Amino acid sequence: MNSSWIFRRSALMGLILILGLALVLSGCSKKPEIETLPEDTMGSDQIAEEVPPPVVPEVDTTPEPELPDYASMDPSEYGVTDIFFGFDEYELDNKAMALLAGNARALKNADVPVLIAGHGDERGTIEYNLALGEKRAIVVRDYLISLGVPSSHLRVTSYGESKPFDRGHDEAAWAMNRRAHFERP
Numbered sequence: 001m002n003s004s005w006i007f008r009r010s011a012l013m014g015l016i017l018i019l020g021l022a023l024v025l026s027g028c029s030k031k032p033e034i035e036t037l038p039e040d041t042m043g044s045d046q047i048a049e050e051v052p053p054p055v056v057p058e059v060d061t062t063p064e065p066e067l068p069d070y071a072s073m074d075p076s077e078y079g080v081t082d083i084f085f086g087f088d089e090y091e092l093d094n095k096a097m098a099l100l101a102g103n104a105r106a107l108k109n110a111d112v113p114v115l116i117a118g119h120g121d122e123r124g125t126i127e128y129n130l131a132l133g134e135k136r137a138i139v140v141r142d143y144l145i146s147l148g149v150p151s152s153h154l155r156v157t158s159y160g161e162s163k164p165f166d167r168g169h170d171e172a173a174w175a176m177n178r179r180a181h182f183e184r185p
């Protein structure tokens with residue numbers, strides 16, 4: 001084979017390769033057409049794209065609920081209940097402890113002083129009923145303190161039989177009078 005023939009063939013192949021490459025590159029360089037609006041629809045004072053207003057969170061204007069004025073309320077008005085005792089007893093039973101747990105929650109929320117007044121029924125001497133009423137008030141106070149009620153908010157006294165809840169003279173009336181009652185000091 002002749003070297004001039006090889007040279008022509010190489011030159012021809014190179015030329016074909018260059019032409020093919022030029023065709024490929026010219027096809028890729030085509031830019032997409034941008035659609036434009038006629039000039040009369042876009043004045044200088046118009047915005048091309050409308051921007052939405054910023055989102056402003058709503059402010060809750062509902063007033064905070066007013067807390068009750070516990071200092072002017074009777075403890076029974078905010079859920080404090082009396083504790084009742086058996087005849088000649090001052091120890092707390094399970095029912096009394098459960099009631100006192102509810103009383104402790106109410107008293108901690110109220111954050112005001114209360115007087116725990118111990119009472120007895122009409123049986124027994126005045127001195128005995130005063131002492132029994134005091135023991136009832138003290139055991140209730142001590143249990144409330146163990147449940148987290150500040151001791152500075154709890155005062156005790158005894159009325160013995162002098163302030164009966166029920167003025168009857170039977171077992172039902174006496175059962176109502178054997179109690180520790182919560183009141184404003």
